[in-house]
C-alpha cells in the first residue's frame with residue numbers, strides 16, 4: 001500500500017519548490033560534473049537539476065570520489081599484470 005493522499009499525489013510531505021519554474025521538486029536529475037581548482041579538474045562533483053526546467057538546484061562533492069591529493073603525494077600504482085609467456 002502506497003501512502004497516496006486524496007489528491008492522488010504521493011509524497012505530499014515534500015514541499016521543495018524549484019526557484020525558477022515553481023514546481024515541486026519531487027525528483028532531480030543527478031549529473032556528474034567536474035570541480036575545477038585553479039582551472040584544473042581536481043574534484044568529482046555532482047549537480048542536482050530540476051527535471052522540469054533543468055535549473056541547477058545544487059552542487060555537491062561526490063562522496064564516492066576518493067581522490068585525495070595532498071602535497072602531490074601519489075600512491076604507487078600496482079604493476080600491470082603481464083602474460084608470462086612471451087616469444088618474440
Ligand SMILES: [Zn+2]
Pocket residue numbers: 018019020021022023050051052053054055
Ligand atoms: Zn524547475
